[in-house]
Every structure is written in structure tokens, then in C-alpha cells.
Amino acid sequence: MTARPPFRHNGGPALDDTPPAPPRLPHDAACVRCAHWTPPSEREESDYRYWAMTGRGRRVKEPSGHCFRVMHRPGGPLSFSGTMGRSSCYNYEAKPPPAYRPSGQGFVTIWGPGDKILWQGREGEEPAEFRQGELDL
Numbered sequence: 001m002t003a004r005p006p007f008r009h010n011g012g013p014a015l016d017d018t019p020p021a022p023p024r025l026p027h028d029a030a031c032v033r034c035a036h037w038t039p040p041s042e043r044e045e046s047d048y049r050y051w052a053m054t055g056r057g058r059r060v061k062e063p064s065g066h067c068f069r070v071m072h073r074p075g076g077p078l079s080f081s082g083t084m085g086r087s088s089c090y091n092y093e094a095k096p097p098p099a100y101r102p103s104g105q106g107f108v109t110i111w112g113p114g115d116k117i118l119w120q121g122r123e124g125e126e127p128a129e130f131r132q133g134e135l136d137l
Contacts, residue, residue, distance in 0.1 A: 023074045029092040032085035036069045036093060039085070 031037040039045075040063035051060040062084055070081040071091035078091065106123040110130050119126060 023090065025088055025090065025092060026094075028094075029088040030085060031065065031067060031083045031087045031089075033095060034067070034088075034092050035095045036091065037065050037067045037083065037085075039065045 032039070044063035048060045048063050051057060064082045064084050066080065066082045067089075068080050069078050069091050070083065070089045071078055072089060074090050076090070083089075108119075108121060108123050108126060109117060110119040110126065112118040119130060
């Protein structure tokens, strides 16, 4: 004969067991660095920065963007929400690093025959006759 469980006991796990730890967000998880987040307009940001620096005029609300993929709890549903840049959620996905683009701000000197300077200026602003990509070779 098997031993019966104690009175008011359904045979489940002990209540003293610790639940599994919830997933942790990365230390730099913030909406402003998330690939899903859409930032507020530049006008809203500049108005808020001006008010925060000077403190003059009517109070300006901190600008908020929005996201269509906010997850407030681990494994919870995805939803739309207006969020501040400092907010975070469990659906955080880091933005890819920006692609390298040369700035085109180098100073260029184009020399001609007889050590004569034909043109000087910023890279990318040189006249068409000196651009190698546009020469008919």
C-alpha cells in the first residue's frame, strides 16, 4: 500500500523551490539604442533641449518615440507603445553599427606639370576635369 500525501497536499513540487531567474536585459538596453524604436521628431528634441538648458518659458514634455514591438515581461505579448529613449523592454535588439562612410573633408592639392598647383580645396569638391571616376580613359 502506498503512503498517502499529507492533508491538503496535491502532490506538486514543494513551495520553497526558487523559481527560475527571469532573463536579464543587457546593461546598455535602452529604446534609443534599439533597432525597433522610432525616435521623436528633431523639433521636439530641440525644443526640449532648449527648455532643459534655459528653464525659461512653458515646460516642455520630454520627447517620446514609439515602438511596435514592446514586450513588458519575458515571454509576454508584443504591443505598440509610446516610449522615451531611456525606456527598455524584453524585446531589445541592438542597432547594427553604422556603415563606414568617408567624410570627404580631407584637403587636396592637385599638381600640374612644372610643379604648378592646378587646384586646392576639400576632397569631393574638386572640379569635374580632375575626378578620376569621370575621366574618359
